[in-house]
Amino acid sequence: MTTSTLVPSPLLPSVTVSAVPAASTHAGTRVKHPRILSIAGSDPSGGAGIQADIKSISAHGGYAMAAITALTAQNTQGVVGIHVPPVSFLTSQLDAVAADITLDAVKIGMLGNAEVMKAVGDWLARVAPAVVVLDPVMIATSGDALVEDGTRQALLDLLKVTHLVTPNLPELAVLLNLPEATSWSVALEQGKALAAEHGVMVLVKGGHLPGPQCPDALVGPDGAVNEFEGARINTANTHGTGCSLSSAVATLQAQTGDWVESVHRAKLWLAGALEAAEALQVGSGAGPINHLHALWGSAAPADQTFSSELWADCAPQRAAIFDLDFIQELAAGTLHPSHFAYYLAQDAQYLTTYSRVLARASSLAPTEAEQKFWAGGAQNCIDVELGLHRDWLSKYPLESPQGPVTKHYVDHLQAVAFGGSYGEVVAAVLPCYWLYAEVGRLLHADYLGFEGEHPYGTWLATYADEDFARATQQAISFTDAAARRGSPLERLKMREAFAYSAQYEVDFFAAPHLLVEGLAGASRD
Secondary structure (H helix, E strand, O other): OOOOOOEEOOOOOOOEEOOOOHHHOOOOOOOOOOEEEEEEEEOOOOOOHHHHHHHHHHHOOOEEEEEEEEEEEEEOOEEEEEEOOOHHHHHHHHHHHHHHOOOOEEEEOOOOOHHHHHHHHHHHHHHOOOOEEEOOOOEOOOOOEOOOOOOHHHHHHHHHHOOEEOOOHHHHHHHHOOOOOOOHHHHHHHHHHHHHHHOOEEEEEOOOOOOOEOOEEEEOOOOOEEEEOOEOOOOOOOEOHHHHHHHHHHHHHHHHOOHHHHHHHHHHHHHHHHHOHHHHOOOOOOOEOOOOHHHOOOOOOOOOHHHHHHHHHOHHHHHHHHHOHHHHHHHHOOOOHHHHHHHHHHHHHHHHHHHHHHHHHHHHOOOHHHHHHHHHHHHHHHHHHHHHHHHHHHHOOOOOOOOHHHHHHHHHHHHHHOOOOHHHHHHHHHHHHHHHHHHHHHHHHHHHOOOOOOOOHHHHHHHHOHHHHHHHHHHHHHHHHHHHHOOHHHHHHHHHHHHHHHHHHHHHHHHHHHHHHHHHHHHHO
């Protein structure tokens, strides 16, 4: 039996997950601005269906398209009428779009009857989009039925051409022909049953359960589970939450190619949309969520949204670091001593300035906890890190002036520290924590699997330092807090400061192989 284990994710600082098997991910094409087709019904009040999908897709940077399966007459209080156009016209819509536009993902919502479901299934089988997310819409938030009786088997047949299905608990029960789950453990078992029986990933949603928490779980066909914690948002404005979440996941999956990250980011976004929903003041029933809350000038990123986006944005830099000869040779134990000595000498010089920048962050920090944290980091650079470098430099001596990469990096940090806001400073110093911790995590894992005596073993062993891992998480948390307090302009500048530092981290690790030979030639001259 497959069980779930809760472990800290190295990519996203707060989510606890266990891995979904790679064979079950159906990874997308990683398009920055993906083209997403929503196949769903229309909601004239704008809170659900096609209208919600378009807003959700657009909020995540996608290009939204729509094929209408049904027209509804509804508002925030309920559904008063449904009209299903001829299936042949729906097929014409689908064929017209697919003949002209590359589809990076398809989201499926309301399908009014079995004939419509079969037509959509046949079309998907022909077109085979890279990402297909099915939200099996059966009942509106108001409690009104949105599909005809007798459509269960037709909906199950659609799972054959679906990668992820996102039922709420009543819909999950209908798909399995079981009573609705009344506990999270039962909901998970039902999700595993559906996933295993139909070979599809299932997003189990706990929103219908009572209590202060609102958990979700991504379940793979083999029973592997990724759980996502979340507090329940106290609001009556929940119209269209299922439509909006599923279209957000489809859009993010086309961008990330990682279902766990896509669900995590979509869930964070949905929490912000629910929290900001009251400001819309739409209708007298279950109002809509605020899909575009992040675009409002007064909006602040929720929870770890800002740091998650920073981490996603620096994916090219992370990949570049692990492709470097320096990192690969350090892990393999084949790194030339002169390259290692150059790195040590430059890092020691870098840390001298870095400690001053951390002290500057402490002086700007708005809370006592943050002041103490950054001050402690500055002291640690002096007492521990520089001491460690001095010990190793005695074994690998090298007369090395400050290199050009080191100079550019410390100039950048000092410019931000003494010309930018507190948020900009913490964003600028964060890559030295976060990317170093990620490099260390993987290098230490390689070191543990090394056979024989590793020439840099005692150095690599320091990468397993639990205190530094905890400090990294704290630095991430303080950066998110600064982003929430800051203005949209300040958050933009924080992104820029982080991006420059992330690239300098790549250049810093690359410098030994690029510059050591030049230094050796100069000394011979």
